[in-house]
Amino acid sequence: MLRKFINAKLEDKHREILKLIKEQRTRLIISMVCMVLVAASKAASAYLVKPVVDEIFINKDELMLSILPVALILIFFFQCFGLYGREYLLNYVGRHIIMQLRNQLYVRIQDLPVAFFQKEKTGTLMSRVTNDVNLVKDMVxxxxxxxxxxxxxxxxxxxxxxxxxWQLALLTLVILPVAFFPVFTLGRKVRRLSSRNQENMAEITTFLHETFAGNxxxxAFSMEDYERRRFFLKTRxxxxxxxxAFKYKALNSPIMEFLGGVGVAMVVWFGGYKVINGLSTPGTFFAFMAAMVSFYGPVKKLSKLNNKIQEGLAGTDRIFYILETESEIKEIDEAAEIPHQPHRVVFENVKFKYNDNYILEGINxxxxxxxxxxxxxxxxxxKTSLVNLIPRxxxxxxxxxxIDGVDIRDVTLRSLRDQIAIVTQEPILFNDTVRNNIAYGNQGATEAEIIQAAEAAFACEFIEGFPQGFNTNIGELGSRLSGGEKQRLCIARALLKNAPILILDEATSSLDTTAENLVQKALDNLMKDRTTFVIAHRLxxxxxxxxxxxxxxxxxxxxGGHEELLNLQGEYHKLYEMQFNNATPS
Ligand SMILES: Nc1ncnc2c1ncn2[C@@H]1O[C@H](COP(=O)(O)OP(=O)(O)O)[C@@H](O)[C@H]1O
Ligand SMILES: [Mg+2]
Incomplete structure (x- = not known):
């Protein structure tokens, strides 16, 4: 019944998980052997109730008195051995699957286009890789x-x-189908609620991410109360x-207990009747009782299992939403490689829109x-939208x-992006050493090259002031790095990449004039002999x-050129005037 139920729910995405399970075949088979051992020894110990009652208590057989306890110890030994083996192996499999799913998710998410990251919240994505994967493990x-x-x-x-x-057995089995009906009805509700639950979890992760980062x-705005209220609302x-969800989940047990009780009552009535009338022995009766009570155990657990499956399926849906998202930025089959050389970059009648309206039109x-x-x-x-088109x-x-007459959609993404270095307004560094941050994108760089890049970016001076110089971890520095210093590290990184095309998107806009002067000098070094797109706020x-x-x-x-554009007395002149006026103290 369960198997059929699972098969009915099996879609493509679940097959992917099945594939992960299949890879663990050997461990699963051994754990199954353990399970058989456990089940057989449990059943054997129930079976032994019959000789214990009939031979020891009723017939007072002394030989049995010495044999049966030893048999019981052996049975329990095998049972415990099997239990441990099963527990260990299943957990190995479950945890291994989690690891693989996380890895798959990470690789997939990483490959998704920039647009995806602008649509999905970071917290939500984090929740997929952390929480949802756990649900799948529990399910498996x-x-x-x-x-x-x-x-x-x-x-x-x-x-x-x-x-x-056998007669008594058939009687107790009649109850089973009755028991499973409410269990499946409740399971559906649990699945829906679990989905909402995980969405909420994701929202909370996002919230935490934002308010901690923006603490x-x-x-500064004294918004602690406001944020507290918002958080309390979410946790509520x-x-x-x-x-x-728990209310439904918890209903399972009482329903099963009650039906189990009805089963026991029927056995007491019918079985007792048979013993009284000499149709059966007390030993048979008690052994039957023991086996039947144990029999309801796994049946009861099966009913609870449905909840886990429902939760897991909800998790799978969310995970596979990501795994199945197609990147819109595709490579063609026989994509060419762009050689590393100075490049000519041409925009031909480019139009671009994020959604419905064109953001860029007639760009040549x-x-x-x-x-x-x-x-x-x-x-x-x-401006930013325009330069974002170059690295695709x-x-x-x-x-x-x-680029050099070849459509950038006809070359490999890797070789295209290898040609481009970018410095953005927001300096983004990673929680790693200064050295590794600079060598990001050029892992093979020598020590001398790294230092040279740092020097050209006017970053050496402050790096040497750090506790461990180039080996200092950026994260440990925390907010000790000023905007200008971060920016110069980003420039050193771009310098070391030594790419023929350079994109500077307001790289100095967030800096004060002193910092800007230094960064500007660094940028001058960076722009030498490269095809450069520079977006600047300050003209x-x-x-x-x-x-x-x-x-x-x-x-x-x-x-046109600066002078030429000023003389046009048009848009450029207007921008220039605006800045000139702003710069004058009022
Ligand atoms: N990810 C996005 N999704 C939708 N619209 C966007 C996105 N990014 C920018 N825009 C819109 O595109 C227009 C141009 O933005 P942008 O290229 O950032 O301009 P600039 O860099 O010149 O300030 C703006 O109207 C902005 O609102
Ligand atoms: Mg911009």
């Missing part, structure tokens, strides 16, 4: 124990009760759903090798982008650009 170990161990036990006990008294802002909701740009192109314009004009963080909606920082493009509402409105 429960299903395996359930299907095999309980089935073995049920079979063995069934044999014992059939041997003892400074919470404090979790509590309520959890409790509701031709950047020569080693040319520096500056992109300016009001915030929201589409997003794909163009129309038109194409070519003063792009005076060195070979060409300037003014972007407004997703369109190129002006193009």
């Amino acid at each position: 170990s429960s299903v395996v124990t359930g299907v095999f161990e309980y089935t073995f036990e049920i079979i063995f006990f069934l044999i014992v009760i059939l041997i003892m008294d 400074k802002i919470v404090k 909701r979790l509590f309520e759903i959890d409790l509701k 740009i031709d950047v020569n090798p080693n040319e520096i192109l500056a992109l300016v314009g009001m915030s929201g004009g589409g 963080f997003y794909d163009v909606s129309d038109g194409r982008i070519c 003063s920082t792009i005076s060195y650009a070979d060409r300037i493009i003014v972007l407004k509402n997703g369109r190129i409105v002006e193009e």
Whole structure:
């Protein structure tokens, strides 16, 4: 019945998990042998009740008095041996599957396009890899124990009760189907609630992530009360759903207990009647009782198992939603490799939209090798969106982008991205040593190269001030690193990558003038001999650009040199005036 139930629920995604289970075949087979051992010894000990009562208590057989206790000890020894083996092996399998699922998820999530990460909350994704995977493990170990161990036990006990008294046995079996009906109805409710429960868990993870990371802002705006209330609301909701699910789960036991009681009552009535009338022995009766009570045990556990399966299936759904998400950024089958050399980058009639409305339209740009192109314009004009198209963080909606005449969709993502170094406004470093952060993307770099990059980025001075210099962990420094210092580490990282195409997206915008001067010097070093796209907020920082493009509402409105654009008295002039006025103390 259970097997049929599971098969009915088997979809493609569950087959993937089945594959993971199958890889553990040997361990599972040995654990099954253990299960048979456990079930057989349990049934044997129930069976022994008959000779104990009939031979020792009624016939007062002295030989049996010495044989039976020894037999019991042996039986229990095998049972415990089997229990340990089963426990260990099943847990090994379950935990191994968790590890593999986590790894698969991580690899999958990592490969998903930037757009996916903008849609899904970090906390939700984290919850998938941590919480949901656990539910699947619980399901797998429960299903395996359930299907095999309980089935073995049920079979063995069934044999014992059939041997003892087949009529009585049939009588007790009538109850079973009645017992399973409510169990399955409740299981469906549990599954739905478990889904909501996990969604809530994910929301809480997201919430924690945000408010811990943004703790400074919470404090600065005195929003502790507000955040506390929001958190309490979420935990309250979790509590309520959890409790509701538990209410259904907990109903299983009483229902099964009650039906078990009815079974026992029937046996007492019918079995007692037979003993009184000399149709059966007390030994048979008690052995039957022992086997039947034990028989209800695994049946009862099977009913609980359904809850675990339902929860696990809900977890699988969420995990496979991620595993099955297709990346929109695809490589063609015979993608070419871009060689490492100076590149010409051309945008041809590029259009781009995130959702319904075009963010970029009619973009035609031709950047020569080693040319520096500056992109300016009001915030929201589409500058970041435009440069994000080059490493294919997003794909163009129309038109194409070519590197040395080859559409970037026809080359491997790896070789494309190998050509590009990016420094963004938000300096992103990882919890690793300064050295590894700089060598990120160029793992084979020598010590001398790393130091050289740090020097060119004007970062050596402050790095040497750290407790362990280049071996200092970024995480340990915490907020000791200023924005300018972080930015210079990012520049050192980009320098070491030594990519022919460079993208600077407001790399200095968040810095003060002193820090900016240093970072700017570092950037000058970085831009040498590269095809550079530089987005700058302060127009003063792009005076060195070979060409300037003014972007407004997703369109190129002006193009030319600094002086030339100023003389146009148009958009660029307006931007320039605005900054000039802002810079004047009022
Ligand atoms: N991930 C996104 N999803 C939807 N719209 C976006 C996304 N990122 C940016 N936009 C929109 O695209 C437009 C251009 O943004 P952006 O390229 O960041 O401009 P800029 O860098 O010039 O300030 C803005 O209207 C912005 O709201
Ligand atoms: Mg931007």
